[in-house]
Amino acid sequence: MAEIKLKNLTKRWGDFVGVDDQSLDIADKEFLVLLGPSGCGKTTTMRMIAGLEEPTGGEIWIGDRMVNDDLPKDRDVAMVFQNYGLYPHMTIFENIAYPLRVRGVDKADIPERVQKAAEQVELTQFLDRKPKALSGGQRQRVALARAIVRTPKVFLMDEPLSNLDAKLRVTMRAELKHLSRELQITTVYVTHDQIEAMTLADRVAIMKHGVIQQLGTPDDIYNDPANLFVAGFIGSPAMNLINGSVQDGMFVTTGGTRLVKVNTPDRAAAILGVRADDMQVHEQGQGDIDVTIYAFENTGESTLLTVQWGKQRVIARGDRHLRKDQGDVVGISLNSDHLYLFDPETENRIGM
Amino acid sequence: MRDNTLKYLLVLPAVVVVFATAIWPLIEAARLSFTVGRLNRPGSLDQYIGWENYTWAFFEEPAFWNSVYVTALYTFLTVGLTTLLALGLAMLLAPGGKLRSAAQTLLILPFAMSPALIGVSFRFMFNPEFGLFDAFFGAVFPPLADVSWLANPNLAFAVVVMADVWGWIPFLTLVLIGGLASVPRDTVEAAQVDGASGWRVFRDVTLPQLGPVLAVVIILKSIFSLKTFDQVFMLTNGGPGTATQTLSHYIYFNGMKYGQIGYSASVAWLMVIPMIFLTYAYAKFVFRKG
Numbered sequence A: 001m002a003e004i005k006l007k008n009l010t011k012r013w014g015d016f017v018g019v020d021d022q023s024l025d026i027a028d029k030e031f032l033v034l035l036g037p038s039g040c041g042k043t044t045t046m047r048m049i050a051g052l053e054e055p056t057g058g059e060i061w062i063g064d065r066m067v068n069d070d071l072p073k074d075r076d077v078a079m080v081f082q083n084y085g086l087y088p089h090m091t092i093f094e095n096i097a098y099p100l101r102v103r104g105v106d107k108a109d110i111p112e113r114v115q116k117a118a119e120q121v122e123l124t125q126f127l128d129r130k131p132k133a134l135s136g137g138q139r140q141r142v143a144l145a146r147a148i149v150r151t152p153k154v155f156l157m158d159e160p161l162s163n164l165d166a167k168l169r170v171t172m173r174a175e176l177k178h179l180s181r182e183l184q185i186t187t188v189y190v191t192h193d194q195i196e197a198m199t200l201a202d203r204v205a206i207m208k209h210g211v212i213q214q215l216g217t218p219d220d221i222y223n224d225p226a227n228l229f230v231a232g233f234i235g236s237p238a239m240n241l242i243n244g245s246v247q248d249g250m251f252v253t254t255g256g257t258r259l260v261k262v263n264t265p266d267r268a269a270a271i272l273g274v275r276a277d278d279m280q281v282h283e284q285g286q287g288d289i290d291v292t293i294y295a296f297e298n299t300g301e302s303t304l305l306t307v308q309w310g311k312q313r314v315i316a317r318g319d320r321h322l323r324k325d326q327g328d329v330v331g332i333s334l335n336s337d338h339l340y341l342f343d344p345e346t347e348n349r350i351g352m
Numbered sequence B: 001m002r003d004n005t006l007k008y009l010l011v012l013p014a015v016v017v018v019f020a021t022a023i024w025p026l027i028e029a030a031r032l033s034f035t036v037g038r039l040n041r042p043g044s045l046d047q048y049i050g051w052e053n054y055t056w057a058f059f060e061e062p063a064f065w066n067s068v069y070v071t072a073l074y075t076f077l078t079v080g081l082t083t084l085l086a087l088g089l090a091m092l093l094a095p096g097g098k099l100r101s102a103a104q105t106l107l108i109l110p111f112a113m114s115p116a117l118i119g120v121s122f123r124f125m126f127n128p129e130f131g132l133f134d135a136f137f138g139a140v141f142p143p144l145a146d147v148s149w150l151a152n153p154n155l156a157f158a159v160v161v162m163a164d165v166w167g168w169i170p171f172l173t174l175v176l177i178g179g180l181a182s183v184p185r186d187t188v189e190a191a192q193v194d195g196a197s198g199w200r201v202f203r204d205v206t207l208p209q210l211g212p213v214l215a216v217v218i219i220l221k222s223i224f225s226l227k228t229f230d231q232v233f234m235l236t237n238g239g240p241g242t243a244t245q246t247l248s249h250y251i252y253f254n255g256m257k258y259g260q261i262g263y264s265a266s267v268a269w270l271m272v273i274p275m276i277f278l279t280y281a282y283a284k285f286v287f288r289k290g
């Protein structure tokens, strides 16, 4: 049983605020992903939970114990460090075995458990080497193995897959997903990678400047972004954001195009958000509006059309068999079920 | 001119200087160590007597063995104490340590003092009539008042050791602070999270990574302790009796005071032997690869 509770957690260095008065409840066995741009306070939050950074204010609870004053060793967490933190003078075997050794696990059990952890991260052939003799991705997997060799109350993983190649990353992602379902241990997982966040998380917390912008399931985050930042951050390509206003129940672009019907009271300024996937590409004249292609990209699994829309550029996703060229004119229509309106002032979502 | 020739030509002056000031005296001392070598007896510097000076030191001269014993104990104590205290201080003063401040800069002060000056100032501090320690200990614990520190063989030895430790701690502390700063912080943090207590983090993670620097510190200090002279000369002049007579002082005494140049050259050469081992070890650690 180990839910994590952060109560008004704050970290300041002088005037600089790293984490700003954040409260967050992470349920027992939950896999929570912290997602956000570089420098938003993800690592800092994690280090405070681990006890490596002293909060300027607020409380940290693990299970039913307030751990603010507990040493890292007494918090029973396992952490994968962003820059690994391997012991350079120990072999890989000794590195992975270290948490077992210091916690007094029966010596006879250690080799077997190390072997198992090494298998899970596909590292068995390197056990006799020193960290210096491994590649970045291999070192990262050692760090991962050192965390999963034990069953702690809480896993803290700071971008544990960031240095793996694309293929290994997919394998390890699946391995982690499997492991987390199997072990059922509360996990806080930091990443830059949206796919990792979407696939691994029970819930995702999106951070910016030390403040959680939205906390929700991957579905919520993707389909119900709370504000412009979340909308723009999640999804690839990023959500299209079109400036305009609402007049007579229609969204009108700043260029004057009456675009689409929206169920919102009229307002002088609004931003319309629409994902590339929620736009259909048609032949010229068959969509809601005709636009000129600015750039045409074929990604293999689909095509991306950057189109000039008045003064703005917008990206739409087309069928993978679509073939067009720069300068061609196509028709675009919007799926009115998946449109988001934001207030440019507050940047918050306007209820639709 | 070929690059190859040029490069030898360029180092030649340095080689000549080193030869003239270090190698040549060593060779000349080796030669003298096989002669009668008395300053007051003309011609004796070329009067060869084989290994007699050496056998004399080994078999006929308890004072030699006394100096060996004094030097060994002195080296053991000063190296041990200085290293331990410097390591403790470095832990407190290192980045992330508990005591980092301008104190770190002030620390260098004792090291900036010449050993002879340290000797003189300690002699004054331990003066039984107007010394600082006399006043201090006398006030705290009256029976200690008026103890003649430097007149008691054991106390005098302790004072010499203390003066040396005091003089050397700052420099070695700075070296060790540098060493500690090069131990990656994540490894220490990883060990803390892995469940290691403060002591185990130090033993399992900090110390092994500090190993090479620590080895250099110990070897360097051993070399300097083995050849200690100036402090002893100023503080106790080897006394009382021969209680604090280190080998260097013994060599000086025999050579300069009694004019037995041949004999002191042989003792000096005996000292070269442990030095060679230490220097070799030092070079190995300092110039080690990877």
Ligand SMILES: Nc1ncnc2c1ncn2[C@@H]1O[C@H](COP(=O)(O)OP(=O)(O)OP(=O)(O)O)[C@@H](O)[C@H]1O
Residues within 6 Å of the ligand: A013, A016, A017, A018, A036, A037, A038, A039, A040, A041, A042, A043, A044, A045, A082, A192
């Ligand atoms: N010891 C420190 N002193 C001052 N500022 C710090 C310190 N540690 C971190 N910061 C600042 O706090 C902010 C948050 O840092 P943090 O490491 O938590 O970012 P992050 O979200 O993990 O970023 P990344 O994705 O790049 O790892 C950064 O702007 C960083 O510069």
Ligand SMILES: [Mg+2]
Residues within 6 Å of the ligand: A042, A043, A044, A082, A158
């Ligand atoms: Mg980080």
